[in-house]
Amino acid sequence: MAQNKSYRFDTLAIHGGSQGKNPHNAVNPPIFMSSTFEFNDLDHAEDVFSFVSSDYVYTRGNNPTLRLFENKMTLLEGGEGAVAFASGMAAISSVLFSFLKPGDEVIVHRTVYGSSYNVVTKILPRYGVRFIFADLRNLDALQEKVTPKTRVIYFETPANPNLDIVDIAEICEIAHHKGIKVVVDNTFATPYLQKPLQLGADVVVHSATKYISGHGDAIGGVAVAKDPDYIMKLKFEYMCEFGGVMSPFNAWLLLRGLKTLGVRMRQHQFNAMEVAQYLNKHPRVEQVFYPGLPTFKGHEIAKKQMRGFGGMLSFEIKGDLEASKKVVNSLELCKLAVSLGDAETLVEHPAAMTHRGYPKEELNTFGFTDSIIRLSIGLEDVEDIIADLEQALAKI
Ligand SMILES: Cc1ncc(COP(=O)(O)O)c(C=O)c1O
Structure with a gap:
C-alpha cells in the first residue's frame, strides 16, 4: 500500500519504499548491521547471484536498510531506481565515470561545488576526458560548445555558491537531440522542490549529507535514474566495484531525515x-x-x-x-x-x-x-x- 505512487510527497517521504511489515511489527525499520547474508543452500546462492532472487549477498552490493533508502529516493525523485553511495562525491564521480571514456568531452556549468570542480578539472583529464565550462544559463553558448565528442552535460541548479539557475528542460531538449546524457545535482533543491527526471534529466545526484539528512549527522550520496538497466550497471559495475557504499547506519539516519x-x-x-x-x-x-x-x-x-x-x-x-x-x-x-x-x-x-x-x-x-x-x-x-x-x- 505504501508503494502507491499516487500518495503526495510528504506521505511518500514517511511511508514510501517499504516492502511490508518490519520484524516484530516495529513501526520504524531496523538497521541491518550485517556485512554478509547467509544462503539456504547453493541453489539459493545461485538464484541470488544471478538476480533470480532479490535476496542479499553482501552489504557492498546490497542490504535491506540501503534498499529501503534507495526505494524511497526512487519514489521521491520519480525515477525507476536509485543507488546509495558513501557520499555525494562518490555518487557524482561514479556517475561521471559510468558515462565517460578516453576521448570523450563533458560540458559543466561554470559554477559547481568545489570537489565536483576538482573531479572534472583534475581527475577526469588523467583518463583522457576533456572538460569544457559553459554558462548554461545561455543556451546559445551551450550550442557552440557541443561537439560530436560531448557525452555528458553536468550541472547543479540552484548552483553552489551563486545560486545560478539552469533551465533543466531546455538543456535536456538540446542534449537529447545529440544523444548526450544530462546529469543534475539536485542537492540544493531536494526532490521536494524540484524533480529533474520529470523535466528530462537522465540522472539526478545528491549529497544526501545535506537536506536529506537535515541534521548534519551523516555523510551520504545517492543517484537516481529513469533507466533500471543503467541503475544495475551503476550499482554493480561502479558503486560495488569502486566500493563507495553507504553504511546501513547512515541509510537509517537518512531515512529518518527524509520523513521531515x-x-x-x-x-x-x-x-x-x-x-x-x-x-x-x-x-x-x-x-x-x-x-x-x-x-x-x-x-x-x-x-x-x-x-x-x-x-x-x-x-x-x-x-x-x-x-x-x-x-x-x-x-x-x-x-x-x-x-x-x-x-x-x-x-x-x-x-x-x-x-x-x-x-x-x-x-x-x-x-x-x-x-x-x-x-x-x-x-x-x-x-x-x-x-x-x-x-x-x-x-x-
Ligand atoms: C552541491 C553539492 N554537491 C555535492 C556535494 C558533495 O557531497 P558530499 O560532501 O556528501 O560528498 C556538495 C557538498 O557540499 C554540494 O554542496
Whole structure:
C-alpha cells in the first residue's frame, strides 16, 4: 500500500519504499548491521547471484536498510531506481565515470561545488576526458560548445555558491537531440522542490549529507535514474566495484531525515526569503543571490521548474574582502562551517573554503568573487537569524 505512487510527497517521504511489515511489527525499520547474508543452500546462492532472487549477498552490493533508502529516493525523485553511495562525491564521480571514456568531452556549468570542480578539472583529464565550462544559463553558448565528442552535460541548479539557475528542460531538449546524457545535482533543491527526471534529466545526484539528512549527522550520496538497466550497471559495475557504499547506519539516519524533508524545506525557504528580503534592503549589501527575489536573473525559470526557492542564499557586501571577513567573523548565532541543509544556520566564504580549488584570479568567469558570503539558512526563529546578521553588518 505504501508503494502507491499516487500518495503526495510528504506521505511518500514517511511511508514510501517499504516492502511490508518490519520484524516484530516495529513501526520504524531496523538497521541491518550485517556485512554478509547467509544462503539456504547453493541453489539459493545461485538464484541470488544471478538476480533470480532479490535476496542479499553482501552489504557492498546490497542490504535491506540501503534498499529501503534507495526505494524511497526512487519514489521521491520519480525515477525507476536509485543507488546509495558513501557520499555525494562518490555518487557524482561514479556517475561521471559510468558515462565517460578516453576521448570523450563533458560540458559543466561554470559554477559547481568545489570537489565536483576538482573531479572534472583534475581527475577526469588523467583518463583522457576533456572538460569544457559553459554558462548554461545561455543556451546559445551551450550550442557552440557541443561537439560530436560531448557525452555528458553536468550541472547543479540552484548552483553552489551563486545560486545560478539552469533551465533543466531546455538543456535536456538540446542534449537529447545529440544523444548526450544530462546529469543534475539536485542537492540544493531536494526532490521536494524540484524533480529533474520529470523535466528530462537522465540522472539526478545528491549529497544526501545535506537536506536529506537535515541534521548534519551523516555523510551520504545517492543517484537516481529513469533507466533500471543503467541503475544495475551503476550499482554493480561502479558503486560495488569502486566500493563507495553507504553504511546501513547512515541509510537509517537518512531515512529518518527524509520523513521531515517537506516540513523542513517549507521552513528553510520561509526563513531564507525573509533573510533575502532583509539583506536586499540593507545599505551595506551590494547584491543578494536568491532565486526567490524577482530581481534575481534565474527567478522566472526557478518559478517554472521549482515549487519553492529553497534555503540557500549568498550575498556580497559593499567594501573589500576584509569587510566581508569582518562580517563573517562577527556572526555569533550563524556557525562558520562548510556543509548546508542543517537545522543550524551555517555561514562560509566559498572562495576560502568549499571552492578554494577554483583559480583565484579567474573567479569572476565562474560567476562569484573571493568575498561572496554563503548562508545555509537554518530552522531557528528567523528574527534571531536577522538580528545576528544585523549586529555583524553593523561592525563594518
Ligand atoms: C552541491 C553539492 N554537491 C555535492 C556535494 C558533495 O557531497 P558530499 O560532501 O556528501 O560528498 C556538495 C557538498 O557540499 C554540494 O554542496
